[in-house]
Amino acid sequence: MAVNLGTRGIQEAVECLEYCNFDGGTYWSDLRKQNGSAEPFGIKTWSLGNEMDGPWQIGHKTADEYGRLAAETAKAMKLVDDSIELVVCGSSTSKMPTFGDWERIVLEHTYDYVDYLSLHCYYGNKENDIGNYLAQSLDMDRFIKTVVSICDFVKVKKGSDKQINLSFDEWNVWYHSNDQDKELEPWQIAPPLLEDIYNFEDALMVGCLLITLLKNADRVKIACLAQLVNVIAPIMTEKNGDTWKQTIFYPFMQVSNYGRGVVLNPRVESETYQSKDFAEVPYIETIAVHNDETGELVIFAVNRSEDREIAFTFEEEGFGLESILEATELAGYDKKDTNATDHDLVKLKEKSDVVLKDDAFSTVLKPLSWNVVRLKTK
Numbered sequence: 001m002a003v004n005l006g007t008r009g010i011q012e013a014v015e016c017l018e019y020c021n022f023d024g025g026t027y028w029s030d031l032r033k034q035n036g037s038a039e040p041f042g043i044k045t046w047s048l049g050n051e052m053d054g055p056w057q058i059g060h061k062t063a064d065e066y067g068r069l070a071a072e073t074a075k076a077m078k079l080v081d082d083s084i085e086l087v088v089c090g091s092s093t094s095k096m097p098t099f100g101d102w103e104r105i106v107l108e109h110t111y112d113y114v115d116y117l118s119l120h121c122y123y124g125n126k127e128n129d130i131g132n133y134l135a136q137s138l139d140m141d142r143f144i145k146t147v148v149s150i151c152d153f154v155k156v157k158k159g160s161d162k163q164i165n166l167s168f169d170e171w172n173v174w175y176h177s178n179d180q181d182k183e184l185e186p187w188q189i190a191p192p193l194l195e196d197i198y199n200f201e202d203a204l205m206v207g208c209l210l211i212t213l214l215k216n217a218d219r220v221k222i223a224c225l226a227q228l229v230n231v232i233a234p235i236m237t238e239k240n241g242d243t244w245k246q247t248i249f250y251p252f253m254q255v256s257n258y259g260r261g262v263v264l265n266p267r268v269e270s271e272t273y274q275s276k277d278f279a280e281v282p283y284i285e286t287i288a289v290h291n292d293e294t295g296e297l298v299i300f301a302v303n304r305s306e307d308r309e310i311a312f313t314f315e316e317e318g319f320g321l322e323s324i325l326e327a328t329e330l331a332g333y334d335k336k337d338t339n340a341t342d343h344d345l346v347k348l349k350e351k352s353d354v355v356l357k358d359d360a361f362s363t364v365l366k367p368l369s370w371n372v373v374r375l376k377t378k
Contacts, residue, residue: 005049006059067109074113107154116167124175132275137208167222201335203247244343261291303365315360320378327351331369
């Protein structure tokens with residue numbers, strides 16, 4: 001839940017919190033009951049505004065202006081409900097002219113009162129350069145590590161024992177609908193806005209971004225795909241009530257279901273290539289996650305190469321591999337294929353070439369492919 005710190009302020013923020021989380025006996029909590037919700041909603045994570053560094057925001061503020069307001073709002077909100085977690089606004093993208101200074105100044109005001117710093121970023125392929133496009137997950141990794149270093153700088157400067165973690169609460173691929181949305185008439189009722197139709201290469205990019213977020217799970221504690229239905233979304237709806245899955249649905253679904261537990265950062269040996277914006281891009285992007293509750297080890301991997309099959313071997317020490325539970329791939333499609341007409345065109349296929357021997361498995365990753373292997377541990 002986000003409070004409005006652009007055109008509103010402290011009073012409205014605490015009233016909203018009181019309405020949502022207070023049991024009863026006050027004006028706003030009793031109003032909630034009158035409106036049909038007897039029990040409090042118990043919302044535990046609150047954002048102090050949204051993209052307040054952006055000049056497009058009504059009520060845009062400088063870092064000092066926002067930092068002071070966010071700090072005082074945070075203190076007041078935690079007086080109402082000290083169990084909540086608070087997210088303070090970071091930069092809207094790493095390309096903002098105030099990036100870096102914004103984070104530092106805002107945290108100098110708010111460090112003692114908030115729990116997370118937000119990051120937002122979207123990626124696209126307007127130049128139709130798939131090698132450079134799929135390499136943009138390296139930009140996300142650099143963005144995360146830069147913001148972590150700023151958080152830790154402020155921690156040292158303040159002599160604090162507290163660690164601020166990150167909330168990457170807006171991320172996705174977004175570029176297909178930009179031009180068509182410019183042609184829309186204003187003030188329509190429920191017009192189709194930001195309805196990107198995603199293709200196969202976008203699914204690979206989302207896979208790379210998901211792996212990057214998992215790699216940084218020690219500090220990225222919240223990560224929200226924006227959005228979920230119709231608007232730059234993995235799920236689309238039709239006016240007749242039908243729904244269908246976009247290409248990006250599949251990596252997001254698999255990481256949501258199977259990327260649970262402890263992330264294991266593997267030592268990866270991969271050849272690299274050079275793209276327009278990146279000097280060394282590994283052909284293989286991969287991560288492993290161990291779920292102790294289910295006894296599963298799950299490997300996610302993307303092959304960025306357009307034309308090369310790449311032999312992939314995974315070796316582990318300490319768990320012991322018992323059997324292959326499932327192996328799937330998203331592969332063999334034209335990079336511009338979508339599910340817009342044939343809703344089942346791009347979908348997961350069984351991967352049948354995984355060979356398990358001792359505590360290692362081997363397979364071949366097809367060119368431009370998203371791969372998931374689930375293993376039962378001993």
